Amino acid sequence: MDWDDWNAALFDLDGVLTPTTDLHRRAWGEMFTAFGERHGLAEPYTEDDYYAHVDGKPRFDGVRAFLASRGVRLAEGGVDDGPEAQTVHGLGNAKQELFNDLLTSGGMDPYPGTLDLLDDLAARGVARAVVSSSRNATAVLAAAGLSDRFAFVVDGNVAAERGLPGKPDPATFLAAATQLDIPVARCVVLEDALAGVAAGRAGGFGLVIGVDRGAGADALRGAGADITVSDLTQLLEDRR
Known part of the structure; x- marks a missing residue:
């Protein structure tokens, strides 16, 4: 991996930079398990459902995808629905409340290797941006001490404001490349989710x-990844 061949790195956040x-996964699992028990779903939520239906997607799209997999139809509701509301937005907000509690109680440290790679890219003059479906990206970056490491963040809030479709559509990654004023052919996408990998390939x-x-x-290669790694340190030239 020779980073001198590239001008920009577009990072997903959850699962790439921070754990x-x-x-x-815990928040989705608790929310959907409670929902399934309340409604007597014959097929309960499992970890496989996270990767198949939720991972990398905007929150409410994840709710819709899981419900569709179980043949459940709920009213959409509205973005201000409380976490007790049995609507798509209510379930999404219930998940968000659980996530916020977990983040507040446990804090967040970046993955080992994250800081080393970001330092290396900064020294090489490779531009860096975060492209995340999450609406929590700013809070997570702050909790992990990474806020000053990126030129900007295109997250779920920005996507909603601009009317950009979420991953696997490439719109948010394309918006980041445009904002950096760097051709997509000179940008590297780093993703852990199948939807995000598919977005990078489609873009x-x-x-x-x-x-x-x-x-x-x-599965990542099947979704369109050119290469796969298990840790960001594998992308450092000296493999430290």
Whole structure:
């Protein structure tokens, strides 16, 4: 991996830079398990559902995808629905409340290797941005001490404000490349989610790196990753 060949690195956040995926998995699991018990779903939520229906997608899209997998139809509701509301937005907000509690109580440290890679890219003059479906990106970056490491963040809030579709559509990655004023062919996408990898491939980016935090290297390559790694340190030239 010779980073001198590239001008920009577009990082997903959860599962690439920080282990927030663990918190998201727990929050989704608690929310959907409670929902399933309340409604008597014959097929309960499992970890496989996270990767199949939720991982990398905007929050409410994840709710819709899981419900569709179980043949459940709920009213959409509205973004201000309380976590007790049995609507798509209510379930999404219940998950968000659980995630916030976990983040507040446990804090957040970046993955080992994150700071080393970001230092290396900064020294090389490679531009860096975060492209995340999460609406929590700013809070997570602050909790992990990474806020000053990126030129900007395109997150779920920015996508909503600009009317950008979420991953696997490439719109948010394309918006980041445009804001950096760097051609997509000179940008590297780093993603751990199948939806995010598919977005990088659909956007025509020069290199799509799948970071295997549980989705599986074969699945990441199948979604469009050019290469896969299990840790960001593998992307350092001296492999330290």
